[in-house]
Amino acid sequence: MNDGEDKITSWFADQSDAPADKFPIGIGDDMAQVTADKGSVLITTDMLLDGTHFDLSEAGFEQAGYKAMAASLSDCAAMATIPVCAVVAVALPVKTPPEALMDLHKGIVAAGSMFGCYLVGGDITAWAGDGRFAINVTMLSKPGGCLPVRRSGAKVGDIVCVTGTLGGAIKDKHLHFTPRVEEALRMTEIVTINSMMDISDGISTDLKRICDKSGVGVTLDGRDVPLSMAAMESDDPLGAAMNDGEDFELLFTLSPKGYGKLIDEWDLATPISNIGVIRKETGISMVMKDGSVVEVVPKGYDHL
Amino acid sequence: MNDGEDKITSWFADQSDAPADKFPIGIGDDMAQVTADKGSVLITTDMLLDGTHFDLSEAGFEQAGYKAMAASLSDCAAMATIPVCAVVAVALPVKTPPEALMDLHKGIVAAGSMFGCYLVGGDITAWAGDGRFAINVTMLSKPGGCLPVRRSGAKVGDIVCVTGTLGGAIKDKHLHFTPRVEEALRMTEIVTINSMMDISDGISTDLKRICDKSGVGVTLDGRDVPLSMAAMESDDPLGAAMNDGEDFELLFTLSPKGYGKLIDEWDLATPISNIGVIRKETGISMVMKDGSVVEVVPKGYDHL
Incomplete structure (x- = not known):
């Protein structure tokens, strides 16, 4: 039964306040759809690992989620572009409780909402045996008033x-x-x-x-x-x-x-x-x- | 010294044949830029783990890269959309040799090039201690002749x-x-x-x-x-x-x-x-x- 996965996906979808005119398709389908009103989008992806980029036992899921989103927002800043949305994929240690995902979500949304950057999709998977927490954020942005700064x-x-x-x-x-x-x-x-x-x-x-x-x-x-x-x-x-x-x-x-x-x-x-x-x-x-x-x-x- | 990371990024950039008119900014900057000529883009992200989605010792890096890209291409197909480009992030076990990344690249490109889907960016990171291989593909597509099929x-x-x-x-x-x-x-x-x-x-x-x-x-x-x-x-x-x-x-x-x-x-x-x-x-x-x-x-x- 995949009820666990589907229930969590539904929960994530229920939390979303991404406006339908800008995101005609959000969490819960095969892909999310993002309108691109400026003729181009910019994309960045970053993988953060427990033990390398943070110590999960110290930082906790919420702050790990915050940092992962904030690092991608920093990439948007680095090109002087406006954050639009993100998709987040996680690899969970075995027996991670569902509450951990809610904490993670809280951190993700806390960072994104500072700059109007919506969570529009993701992927949740779990290690089969030993394996530490990994989180990957991919973010889209759009040009601001100038060309992206290289x-x-x-x-x-x-x-x-x-x-x-x-x-x-x-x-x-x-x-x-x-x-x-x-x-x-x-x-x-x-x-x-x-x-x-x-x-x-x-x-x-x-x-x-x-x-x-x-x-x-x-x-x-x-x-x-x-x-x-x-x-x-x-x-x-x-x-x-x-x-x-x-x-x-x-x-x-x-x-x-x-x-x-x-x-x-x-x-x-x-x-x-x-x-x-x-x-x-x-x-x-x-x-x-x-x-x-x-x-x-x-x-x-x-x-x- | 970050020569290892920067050299590999340069190598990846050198392999790219993404056309500059469609991808004004490619591998090697803070973000990649993608033109969006149809007014919207679709986005999907998927994390594949050694031991869960494939056995790396059997499959090898090339086929793991192929599968990760192919799974995202399958999401593009699932919405009847046209694949455009992908960014790929990997978490490497300690002491992964650089040749492994070249094999991985070969598999990624083999899958993407079947449908004109370019690799335009990524992130390479390594576990600090024990940790198995993880690969995350985020792919952008554009609508074909119809609305995305939900x-x-x-x-x-x-x-x-x-x-x-x-x-x-x-x-x-x-x-x-x-x-x-x-x-x-x-x-x-x-x-x-x-x-x-x-x-x-x-x-x-x-x-x-x-x-x-x-x-x-x-x-x-x-x-x-x-x-x-x-x-x-x-x-x-x-x-x-x-x-x-x-x-x-x-x-x-x-x-x-x-x-x-x-x-x-x-x-x-x-x-x-x-x-x-x-x-x-x-x-x-x-x-x-x-x-x-x-x-x-x-x-x-x-x-x-």
């Missing part, structure tokens, strides 16, 4: 900026962060952002990705890297800010003129820090507190 | 049909099946299909889903259920056809007049069998070889 657009002379503060996110922030969707959409209303991504593996690694894609290098000023409280409590605050990852802040570049305009007109609470400048020569170097210059080696988290 | 449209008097033959798919077919995309698109060119889904959990379970969604029941003729070779080799061929699941054939209903037209004009090799009729009274009953009538209890695979 990693590859950094130009020589661009100012390199980050939102918020960096480092030590693993202590707590990685489960509770607010994705920078509002910030990304607001900044692209004010100015043209040349390149952007979200910081998941630490800026030493993620900046290299922007540089590699754009064919440029960067000179950072270590004194300007914004340190989180958690980073400041560590033995190596700047190292934590550069390498810890999971900050889910925005890393972006724009012209010096654009930077001036952005700072003048910025009206959100989240701080923006100017941490360096894009240069022609490849590589990443950083000016330290004592005026010395060091080469930055990517030390962020490697998923493989 | 589960909920079965009408009293409709003929109930299936494509192909049923039962015993676990022996081999579940890894190698051809999704019925072509069949679904062709039949909806010929006639109006009132309800449809693909058979993943066995028709005893999947027919109940159509009946529940449509508020109807069905009388089957057990003598007309098409048995696969594998089913015929089993102790209970009809039971295998009803309950085994993983057939990935189409289960659909249409008016008697439509059925006549479909059979007259059907020009594909895949057989279509008339196995029963939709009735007003809920429940599923089946006429047996000896003329007796039995109530069908859903016995398909329950994922929970």
Whole structure:
């Protein structure tokens, strides 16, 4: 009997408040249907694993659901796009109680509803033997007022900026962060952002990705890297800010003129820090507190 | 250093032949961009697990990739929609060699390329300790010549049909099946299909889903259920056809007049069998070889 599966699917469908004009087909059929009024959609998929991306026994299902959705919302922000909907698939350990799925749902919806992003479908499956919890979120977004902002657009002379503060996110922030969707959409209303991504593996690694894609290098000023409280409590605050990852802040570049305009007109609470400048020569170097210059080696988290 | 992850992402991007006019942004950025020329997209997500949906040591990475994509293509077929693209996320056991990802890619592309469905993004992550292989495919499709065919449209008097033959798919077919995309698109060119889904959990379970969604029941003729070779080799061929699941054939209903037209004009090799009729009274009953009538209890695979 498949009553368990079908009952849970019905429960999920009953919770949905996705408007029928935008989502003519929702949870419970073979696929969900999403209207695409802007001529294109953007798509991102991310798999989060118990023991790798969170510790389920500490975080619980609700916060695991929140983090999985928030990480995908952060990808929408990274391209300055508007979140539309998500489908979520989970692999459950044997004997996971149905209440766990309700907790999970609560976390998913809490994150999505911050930005009008609906849960429109999913898949629930269970390990046959031993197996830890895995959750996969795939999210669709649509372009905002500009073309989606790519990693590859950094130009020589661009100012390199980050939102918020960096480092030590693993202590707590990685489960509770607010994705920078509002910030990304607001900044692209004010100015043209040349390149952007979200910081998941630490800026030493993620900046290299922007540089590699754009064919440029960067000179950072270590004194300007914004340190989180958690980073400041560590033995190596700047190292934590550069390498810890999971900050889910925005890393972006724009012209010096654009930077001036952005700072003048910025009206959100989240701080923006100017941490360096894009240069022609490849590589990443950083000016330290004592005026010395060091080469930055990517030390962020490697998923493989 | 994240060279491993970035190198593999680059390798995946290099393999892509997704046309830039349809996919302005492909593998390697925070999201992929997909043009949506028909005003809506459909989305499905499915997580397949080693030990549950296949045995990786037997199937291998290539066939696991093939099956995961084929299962999602089967969902596109189930709604009579045209596959567009997919994003694929994987959770790898520790020490999975890079060659395994190339094998996986081969299987993914082999399935997708049958129907012009491009791989446009993904996520590669690894278990921190013990953990078996998991693969999640999310696929986008677009409407064909008709509205997407739902589960909920079965009408009293409709003929109930299936494509192909049923039962015993676990022996081999579940890894190698051809999704019925072509069949679904062709039949909806010929006639109006009132309800449809693909058979993943066995028709005893999947027919109940159509009946529940449509508020109807069905009388089957057990003598007309098409048995696969594998089913015929089993102790209970009809039971295998009803309950085994993983057939990935189409289960659909249409008016008697439509059925006549479909059979007259059907020009594909895949057989279509008339196995029963939709009735007003809920429940599923089946006429047996000896003329007796039995109530069908859903016995398909329950994922929970």
